[in-house]
Amino acid sequence: MFNFFKSKDKKSSEVLANRNGAKSLISFLLLPEKTAEDFSVIASSIAEQMNINLKECEVEITDGVSLSIHTGNGSILLYHMPAPIPNDEIADVAQANIHTTQKVEEALSHKSHYILTVLVPLENRLMAEIIRTDVTVGILKISNAAFVFLRDRTVLTPKELYIDVCMAVQDLPIHPDLWIYYGIKVEGKEISMYTFGLHTFGKRDFEILRCTSVKPSEVSLLLRNLVFYVLQNNISFSDGETIGGFNDENEKIPLKLTTGEFVQNDVIRIMWDLQN
Numbered sequence: 228m229f230n231f232f233k234s235k236d237k238k239s240s241e242v243l244a245n246r247n248g249a250k251s252l253i254s255f256l257l258l259p260e261k262t263a264e265d266f267s268v269i270a271s272s273i274a275e276q277m278n279i280n281l282k283e284c285e286v287e288i289t290d291g292v293s294l295s296i297h298t299g300n301g302s303i304l305l306y307h308m309p310a311p312i313p314n315d316e317i318a319d320v321a322q323a324n325i326h327t328t329q330k331v332e333e334a335l336s337h338k339s340h341y342i343l344t345v346l347v348p349l350e351n352r353l354m355a356e357i358i359r360t361d362v363t364v365g366i367l368k369i370s371n372a373a374f375v376f377l378r379d380r381t382v383l384t385p386k387e388l389y390i391d392v393c394m395a396v397q398d399l400p401i402h403p404d405l406w407i408y409y410g411i412k413v414e415g416k417e418i419s420m421y422t423f424g425l426h427t428f429g430k431r432d433f434e435i436l437r438c439t440s441v442k443p444s445e446v447s448l449l450l451r452n453l454v455f456y457v458l459q460n461n462i463s464f465s466d467g468e469t470i471g472g473f474n475d476e477n478e479k480i481p482l483k484l485t486t487g488e489f490v491q492n493d494v495i496r497i498m499w500d501l502q503n
Contacts (some may be wrong), residue, residue, distance in 0.1 A: 250352070252261055252345045252359040255312060256372035257337035257358075263307035266294040269366055273303060276365030277358075294495070302346040309339045312376070317383070322385045323411065327374070334374055334383065341372065352428045353458055357400050364393045380424035381408050403454045410489055413443060420446050421489045422454060430457055431464070432490055435497045449497075464495050 258264075266288045273296065274281045287296040295304040313318075314335050321327040321334040343358040343366070363375055367386050375384045384405055392402050407424040418441075421434035433453060435446055453470065457463070464470075466484035480499055487494035 250347055250349055250355050252347070252355060252365060253343075254343040254359065255376040255378060256341040256343060256363070256366065256370065257299070257312070257317075257334065257374040257376060258339045258341065258370075258372050259337055260371065261309050261338040263291045263309075263339075263341075264370055266290070266305070268369055270294055270296060273362055273365035276368065277361055299447065301358070302344075304342075304346070305366070306342045306344075306345040307339065308342060311337050312340055316378075317376070320381050320383045323381065323408075323410070325411075326385060326388055327383050330374075330385060337373065340376075341366070341370075353401070356406055356428070360393060360402060360405065362401065364390060375405075377406070377424075379427060380406065382406065382424065400457060400458075401458050403451060403458060407454055409447065409450065411443065411447065412489075418443050418446050419488075420450055421487070421494070422450065422465070423490050425454065425457070425493055428458060429463075431461040432483065432492065432494045433497060434487055434489060434494050435499055436488060436501045440499060443484065446499075453497075470497070 232495045246343055270281060270286060270288070279298065283298070292307055296303040317334050318331060321331040327334060331435060343363065345362050347355045347358055349355045354454045366372065373386050375386070375389050382405070389405060393400070394404055407422050410421045410423065412419040416439050417437040419434070419436045419438070425432045433450060435450065438446055463480050465484065468482045469479040470482065471478065480497060483496045483498055485496050
């Protein structure tokens with residue numbers, strides 16, 4: 228739980244300057260009903276989660292339409308759209324995300340959605356993401372929203388999983404499974420896996436191609452551990468570096484900077500099977 232938004236009694240001109248230079252993070256929360264919920268209740272839940280005093284903030288509520296919370300250090304904007312996100316987009320994303328492949332129909336049945344924008348004047352992209360996640364948890368705790376959708380990373384997460392992941396490890400609030408898309412492709416005995424979303428943290432995404440030496444679960448675990456390590460330590464790998472092996476600590480797996488096979492950006496390819 229972070230109190231970054233706590234007001235520090237800055238002048239309004241300084242607050243405005245902060246907002247204008249802030250980083251904007253946008254999420255979509257899918258609702259099963261067409262009407263908005265009580266924004267005053269949502270505001271109180273966000274304040275409790277973020278450890279801020281609403282009396283020290285500028286709070287504006289337009290019933291059934293929007294909520295805005297402005298502090299000396301950032302802004303939270305929540306806008307209700309009384310219509311679903313185009314179903315083709317949600318269907319594709321739900322089918323592709325490992326946590327929603329069995330929830331496609333539920334995701335498609337949403338009737339409206341919230342657009343959540345969190346503005347924070349931070350160069351630290353990880354901290355900005357942690358703040359956005361904390362705000363989202365504050366909303367989900369009292370909202371009927373069923374899914375959180377990060378359009379820029381094609382990540383769709385069910386509400387229950389989102390809250391469970393965040394509450395499980397509160398002292399280390401780095402949650403790549405909520406922030407990063409993991410794609411996997413299995414063809415016979417060949418396994419390929421990649422990430423999409425690390426570029427939003429200023430890092431290169433990873434990919435492993437046509438690996439035959441390990442199980443899909445082992446490939447997934449290695450990739451998730453590597454993503455967590457990169458975000459936690461704010462490091463970037465370069466072409467020609469190596470990482471430790473999965474089953475043998477003495478094994479050194481080379482890394483290669485190359486054009487991604489599954490994403491448009493340059494990626495770090497993990498050369499688990501040297502024929503790749």
